[in-house]
Amino acid sequence: MSETNYHGSCFCGEVQFTVSGKPEAMGYCHCESCRRWSAGPVNAFTLWKPSAVNITRGKDKLSSYAKSPNSQRSWCAQCGGHVLTEHPEWELTDVYAATIRDFPYVAGVHVNYQETQLPMHDGLPKLRDFPPEFGGSGETMKE
Numbered sequence: 612m613s614e615t616n617y618h619g620s621c622f623c624g625e626v627q628f629t630v631s632g633k634p635e636a637m638g639y640c641h642c643e644s645c646r647r648w649s650a651g652p653v654n655a656f657t658l659w660k661p662s663a664v665n666i667t668r669g670k671d672k673l674s675s676y677a678k679s680p681n682s683q684r685s686w687c688a689q690c691g692g693h694v695l696t697e698h699p700e701w702e703l704t705d706v707y708a709a710t711i712r713d714f715p716y717v718a719g720v721h722v723n724y725q726e727t728q729l730p731m732h733d734g735l736p737k738l739r740d741f742p743p744e745f746g747g748s749g750e751t752m753k754e
């Protein structure tokens with residue numbers, strides 16, 4: 612096992628986890644669901660194969676909720692801090708970039724930009740919804 616492990620935790624530290632290797636994708640999601648659930652204007656995501664994500668402490672503290680079947684959102688029941696969202700249909704797990712302390716996050720794409728309330732002028736591709744391989748149109752938009 613030569614893969615690099617990165618370490619993250621919830622807001623209070625009761626839930627701790629590692630992610631290993633490289634994420635499948637990184638970027639910002641501007642969808643209304645992310646906004647309403649996080650109470651923040653955008654969600655900085657890192658998508659991993661589920662096998663790359665290990666909860667190393669406090670697994671019993673993780674609560675989850677699925678408003679739609681493809682987004683199982685998990686948080687720490689003790690502090691309320693968001694930790695991750697499982698996307699079973701994509702076989703990927705979104706670990707919130709802000710929770711992985713030592714991870715060198717570099718966004719590559721913006722998704723669901725048609726729903727944005729915080730336009731960002733960073734020169735990265737702005738997808739109207741999702742890439743085709745995630746069931747989206749793959750169309751890009753102006754910043």
Ligand SMILES: [Zn+2]
Binds near residue numbers: 621623624626690691
């Ligand atoms: Zn916590």
Ligand SMILES: [Zn+2]
Binds near residue numbers: 641644646654723
């Ligand atoms: Zn979203």
